[in-house]
Amino acid sequence: MTTPATTTLLTSEDLARISALTTPEDRRKFLADHKSFVSADVVAQLNSATMKEFRVNTATALVLADTAIQIANILCRLELLAQSKRMKAHVLSERGEYVTAIALYNEAETLFQQAKDQEGVGRTVTAAIHPHIMVGDYDGAFALATKAQDIFAEMGDKRRLARLENNIGNIFHRQDRFDEALKHYEFAYEQLLPYADAEELTISLNNMSMCLISLNDFAKALASYERAKYLLLDHDIPLIHLTTDYNIAYLYYLRGDYRRAIRSEEHTS
Numbered sequence: 001m002t003t004p005a006t007t008t009l010l011t012s013e014d015l016a017r018i019s020a021l022t023t024p025e026d027r028r029k030f031l032a033d034h035k036s037f038v039s040a041d042v043v044a045q046l047n048s049a050t051m052k053e054f055r056v057n058t059a060t061a062l063v064l065a066d067t068a069i070q071i072a073n074i075l076c077r078l079e080l081l082a083q084s085k086r087m088k089a090h091v092l093s094e095r096g097e098y099v100t101a102i103a104l105y106n107e108a109e110t111l112f113q114q115a116k117d118q119e120g121v122g123r124t125v126t127a128a129i130h131p132h133i134m135v136g137d138y139d140g141a142f143a144l145a146t147k148a149q150d151i152f153a154e155m156g157d158k159r160r161l162a163r164l165e166n167n168i169g170n171i172f173h174r175q176d177r178f179d180e181a182l183k184h185y186e187f188a189y190e191q192l193l194p195y196a197d198a199e200e201l202t203i204s205l206n207n208m209s210m211c212l213i214s215l216n217d218f219a220k221a222l223a224s225y226e227r228a229k230y231l232l233l234d235h236d237i238p239l240i241h242l243t244t245d246y247n248i249a250y251l252y253y254l255r256g257d258y259r260r261a262i263r264s265e266e267h268t269s
Contacts, residue, residue: 007039007041008036008037008039008041008042009045010037010042010045010046010049014037015049015064017030018030018046018063018064018067019060019063019064020063021063021067022063024066024070027066027067027070028070031070031071031074037071038071038074038075039071039075040075040077040080042071043068043071043072043075043077043080043083043084044080044083046064046065046067046068046071046084047065047068047083047084047087049064050064050065050068050087050088050090050091051087051090054090054091054094055094058091058094058095061091061094062088062091062092062095065084065087065088065091066088068080068083068084068087068088069081069084069085069088071084072084078111078114078115079111079112079115079117079120081111082108082111082112082115082117082120082124083108083120085104085107085108085111086104086105086108086120086123086124086127088104089101089102089104089105089108089127089128090127092104093127093130093131093134096134098131098132098134098135099131099135101128101131102128102131102132102135105124105125105127105128105131106128108120108124109121109124109125109128112124118151118154118155119151119155119157121147121151122147122148122151122152122155122157122160123160125144125147125148125151126144126145126148126160126163126164126167128144129141129144129145129148129167129170129171130167130170132144133170133171133174138171138174138175141171142168142171145164145167145168145171148160148164148167149161149164152164158191159192159195159197161191162187162188162191162192162195162200163188163192163200164188165184165185165187165188165191166184166185166188166200166203166204166207168184169181169182169183169184169185169188169207169211170207172184173207173210173211176214178211178214178215179215181207181211182208182211182212182215185204185207185208185211186204186208188200188204188207189201189204189205189208192204201228202228205224205225205227205228206224206225206228208221208224209221209222209224209225209228212224
């Protein structure tokens with residue numbers, strides 16, 4: 001009778017210790033002394049912790065991501081290595097290291113293809129759209145969007161197709177093609193409504209508002225922001241709350257309503 005494998009659950013103390021392992025050699029020694037951490041479930045937990053951390057402290061997130069990659073390499077698991085490299089690419093993109101992020105997204109995409117994980121490929125090329133936009137590679141960004149659309153359409157994943165519309169809108173927005181961007185943001189919002197996903201819907205509304213500001217339609221922009229605020233009432237999503245509040249203050253500033261802009265900015269602070 002075989003003994004079932006036990007799951008190693010990382011504590012906050014474990015994560016703090018791992019976060020201090022800033023070199024590959026430090027991590028190698030640590031993992032040699034903690035062999036139970038060399039497991040697929042620990043890789044998954046590290047990737048999850050990275051996702052929570054990378055908008056707060058990218059330096060810590062980078063160490064967590066590198067540790068996940070190191071463990072995945074030890075385990076020789078393609079899918080784990082692909083997931084971990086994609087997660088590190090997210091962190092690099094957040095840090096503004098777009099060229100390096102693109103290279104790592106490409107590595108992750110190749111690994112997902114080798115693992116025959118089309119969903120993984122689709123999610124990876126979708127994430128890679130943003131750094132391509134930021135380096136001005138709009139043709140590359142559109143090519144990635146088309147590839148993701150083909151994958152998600154074949155999978156019948158309507159929700160990811162809807163989210164992708166926000167990414168496509170961002171490509172047009174970055175090129176100051178506001179009317180075209182607005183159509184994609186509005187379509188994303190309409191397609192996401194059945195899922196009642198407050199975070200994604202708010203992102204669409206904020207995107208719509210920024211386009212409407214650029215098109216000098218301040219009334220509609222403010223209405224979109226107010227809808228976003230309403231959606232966030234019962235949701236604890238601090239970053240999106242702050243972004244929405246800041247954008248409302250900026251809108252009042254553009255309209256010349258400086259008192260309301262200041263009051264809104266004070267509320268954001």
